[in-house]
Amino acid sequence: MQAYAWAAQDHGARILQHTPALGIAMAGGRAVGVRTADGVIGCDQLVIAAGPQSDRLARDAGLDLPLAPARAEMIVTEALPLMPLGGVDGNGLYGRQTLRGNLAYGGGWHEWLDAVPADNPLPRPSTPTIRPLARRLAELFPKAAHARVIRSWAGIVENTPDGRPVLDRPADPGNVTVATMSSVGFGLSPATGRALRDIVVEGRCTFADLGKLSLARFRDLDPDWRRRQGWFTPAAAPAREEMPA
Numbered sequence: 001m002q003a004y005a006w007a008a009q010d011h012g013a014r015i016l017q018h019t020p021a022l023g024i025a026m027a028g029g030r031a032v033g034v035r036t037a038d039g040v041i042g043c044d045q046l047v048i049a050a051g052p053q054s055d056r057l058a059r060d061a062g063l064d065l066p067l068a069p070a071r072a073e074m075i076v077t078e079a080l081p082l083m084p085l086g087g088v089d090g091n092g093l094y095g096r097q098t099l100r101g102n103l104a105y106g107g108g109w110h111e112w113l114d115a116v117p118a119d120n121p122l123p124r125p126s127t128p129t130i131r132p133l134a135r136r137l138a139e140l141f142p143k144a145a146h147a148r149v150i151r152s153w154a155g156i157v158e159n160t161p162d163g164r165p166v167l168d169r170p171a172d173p174g175n176v177t178v179a180t181m182s183s184v185g186f187g188l189s190p191a192t193g194r195a196l197r198d199i200v201v202e203g204r205c206t207f208a209d210l211g212k213l214s215l216a217r218f219r220d221l222d223p224d225w226r227r228r229q230g231w232f233t234p235a236a237a238p239a240r241e242e243m244p245a
């Protein structure tokens with residue numbers, strides 16, 4: 001992250017930390033600025049890349065971005081003898097063994113959240129989430145069931161209905177690009193950065209067809225999509241007889 005930040009600054013970027021975007025100022029059907037506690041920062045082009053807050057900001061620009069935020073965690077075990085396997089995806093988990101021997105796994109258990117407020121504290125790992133992760137890992141690798149969990153980390157992932165990113169600059173308002181990576185963002189970030197540069201500067205991605213990552217794919221989405229996918233918070237859970245099959 002630091003390397004990206006320095007490289008951006010070397011190219012003239014100004015990074016304002018602790019300056020949440022509170023909203024988008026619109027005029028004449030276009031985005032003209034970002035509202036912050038210190039005033040409006042004017043813009044010709046705007047990229048909305050605020051993770052789980054992207055849907056709220058996109059709404060200001062008249063764009064409907066369907067997102068379901070969830071807290072996800074990873075766990076790391078103590079080092080074990082190397083297995084003849086690289087990454088493994090199974091039992092509701094994904095992960096890999098590091099060269100040092102630690103099993104780093106997560107992803108399988110999401111704690112679904114309602115809207116994430118701008119002043120939301122940073123998520124921290126929690127025992128209720130770690131336990132099912134550790135149990136699933138022990139089931140996946142029974143011979144490693146004795147391994148102790150030595151580390152964990154947590155974050156909030158914004159999930160699109162199909163789990164794929166949105167990288168799109170819709171015709172209306174025309175100067176707003178939406179960039180939300182759903183739950184697959186780390187690995188894609190170098191290519192995403194280049195695609196974003198293309199979309200903003202050239203008006204389209206010059207090296208890949210991003211049609212499948214457009215917002216338009218959600219045009220006919222059922223308004224009840226979160227509930228239908230079972231992605232609701234315990235408080236919003238439907239009565240048992242209404243549960244989706």
Ligand SMILES: Cc1cc2nc3c(=O)[nH]c(=O)nc-3n(C[C@H](O)[C@H](O)[C@H](O)COP(=O)(O)OP(=O)(O)OC[C@H]3O[C@@H](n4cnc5c(N)ncnc54)[C@H](O)[C@@H]3O)c2cc1C
Binds near residue numbers: 052074106118157
């Ligand atoms: C535990 C865990 C493990 C993961 N493992 C992997 C993995 O192995 N591989 C992988 O590819 N992906 C992984 N992911 C998913 C990956 O982190 C996300 O896909 C990716 O970070 C999403 O990128 P993003 O740019 O859309 O949003 P984010 O990374 O969430 O970035 C959004 C940024 O916007 C800022 N922001 C939010 N609101 C505002 C606001 N109002 N004003 C100003 N700034 C704001 C945030 O501070 C943040 O810096 C993991 C996620 C978690 C939580």
